[in-house]
Amino acid sequence: MNSDDYHSELLRAYNLKVTRIRLQTLDVLMRSRTAMSHAQISQKLGPKDVDKVTLYRTLNTFVDKGLAHRVATEDRNWLYAIYRNDQAHSHDQEHEHDHAHFVCDSCEKIYCFPVDSSALTVNNESMMGFEIKEKEIRLHGRCPVCH
Amino acid sequence: MNSDDYHSELLRAYNLKVTRIRLQTLDVLMRSRTAMSHAQISQKLGPKDVDKVTLYRTLNTFVDKGLAHRVATEDRNWLYAIYRNDQAHSHDQEHEHDHAHFVCDSCEKIYCFPVDSSALTVNNESMMGFEIKEKEIRLHGRCPVCH
DNA sequence: ACAAATAGTGCAACTTGGTTGCAAGTGAAA
DNA sequence: TTTCACTTGCAACCAAGTTGCACTATTTGT
Ligand SMILES: [Mn+2]
Ligand SMILES: [Mn+2]
Ligand SMILES: [Zn+2]
Ligand SMILES: [Zn+2]
Numbered sequence: 397m398n399s400d401d402y403h404s405e406l407l408r409a410y411n412l413k414v415t416r417i418r419l420q421t422l423d424v425l426m427r428s429r430t431a432m433s434h435a436q437i438s439q440k441l442g443p444k445d446v447d448k449v450t451l452y453r454t455l456n457t458f459v460d461k462g463l464a465h466r467v468a469t470e471d472r473n474w475l476y477a478i479y480r481n482d483q484a485h486s487h488d489q490e491h492e493h494d495h496a497h498f499v500c501d502s503c504e505k506i507y508c509f510p511v512d513s514s515a516l517t518v519n520n521e522s523m524m525g526f527e528i529k530e531k532e533i534r535l536h537g538r539c540p541v542c543h
Numbered sequence: 544m545n546s547d548d549y550h551s552e553l554l555r556a557y558n559l560k561v562t563r564i565r566l567q568t569l570d571v572l573m574r575s576r577t578a579m580s581h582a583q584i585s586q587k588l589g590p591k592d593v594d595k596v597t598l599y600r601t602l603n604t605f606v607d608k609g610l611a612h613r614v615a616t617e618d619r620n621w622l623y624a625i626y627r628n629d630q631a632h633s634h635d636q637e638h639e640h641d642h643a644h645f646v647c648d649s650c651e652k653i654y655c656f657p658v659d660s661s662a663l664t665v666n667n668e669s670m671m672g673f674e675i676k677e678k679e680i681r682l683h684g685r686c687p688v689c690h
Numbered sequence: 691a692c693a694a695a696t697a698g699t700g701c702a703a704c705t706t707g708g709t710t711g712c713a714a715g716t717g718a719a720a
Numbered sequence: 721t722t723t724c725a726c727t728t729g730c731a732a733c734c735a736a737g738t739t740g741c742a743c744t745a746t747t748t749g750t
Contacts, residue, residue, distance in 0.1 A: 468619055530684065533681075534678075535673075561746075599738075604698095692750085700741105712729105712730095717725095
């Protein structure tokens with residue numbers, strides 16, 4: 397089974413029609429270890445070959461269907477990443493967001509990691525009256541590529 | 544000593560000239576328990592009385608000088624909050640970011656809290672080779688106002 | 691108190707990242 | 721193979737934030 401077949405099946409599993417752009421976008425995201433911006437993905441696909449609006453819509457669709465997720469960067473851009481098997485994803489009701497993001501200070505890339513946030517307790521005086529439902533963690537540092 | 548005098552002194556302590564707009568902006572931010580957007584601040588100041596560009600520049604200045612900080616929202620906007628005395632802030636080299644944000648699912652407001660992130664350990668297999676320098680925490684749930 | 695130097699303000703134009711409307715094209719079920 | 725809903729591409733649009741520039745206000749030194 398080639399990777400297109402695999403991707404087609406994945407798309408169908410999420411109730412999405414199989415189209416060239418979706419297959420290609422999925423492929424690009426699958427191959428990347430880090431979350432990617434619209435611009436980066438477009439770049440990989442060949443900017444002339446994909447309309448920017450179509451790519452935005454493709455990414456929005458992936459997010460809406462729970463196949464991918466968005467990460468907002470500090471400079472107000474969005475990065476997209478596929479939920480991988482080894483990561484908690486939207487189908488796990490319980491651990492929907494038990495998922496950390498590592499931001500490399502040097503190359504600015506963002507990596508996704510599964511993480512056990514239940515270890516984290518943030519009960520101090522000032523939090524009285526706040527009901528905490530989810531804990532989202534963002535780590536900053538240097539990625540292995542940047543040594 | 545009235546609040547204008549207090550704010551003037553604060554501005555001077557951060558090497559900023561004391562101007563009407565800075566005093567007013569500082570006042571609005573100081574009175575708010577939650578981080579505020581440019582639009583919200585502008586609203587409070589009376590949109591006709593403050594130029595939008597000037598307000599952006601004022602906020603950027605506050606951030607640059609370490610008097611305030613920015614929080615990026617999920618829908619790629621920026622919210623601004625003053626560093627309060629009871630919170631770790633940029634002058635504490637050691638705990639610069641030992642600071643959590645609580646996002647209310649209901650009213651979407653964002654609150655700042657001091658937090659001890661040293662308790663949090665995220666060492667799992669997949670993080671091999673990643674050097675973690677800072678831990679940023681974002682909590683989601685319901686704020687006391689939204690019961 | 692005054693003037694010069696320096697920094698802040700307001701307005702118009704611009705940029706970036708993303709969305710909307712609509713006509714034409716395509717995938718998949720029957 | 722036909723059908724119909726869904727997807728695509730293009731142009732126009734939008735919202736948040738920035739830049740350039742002439743003008744004005746705050747400081748500092750006298
Ligand atoms: Mn992620
Ligand atoms: Mn904060
Ligand atoms: Zn890196
Ligand atoms: Zn609330």
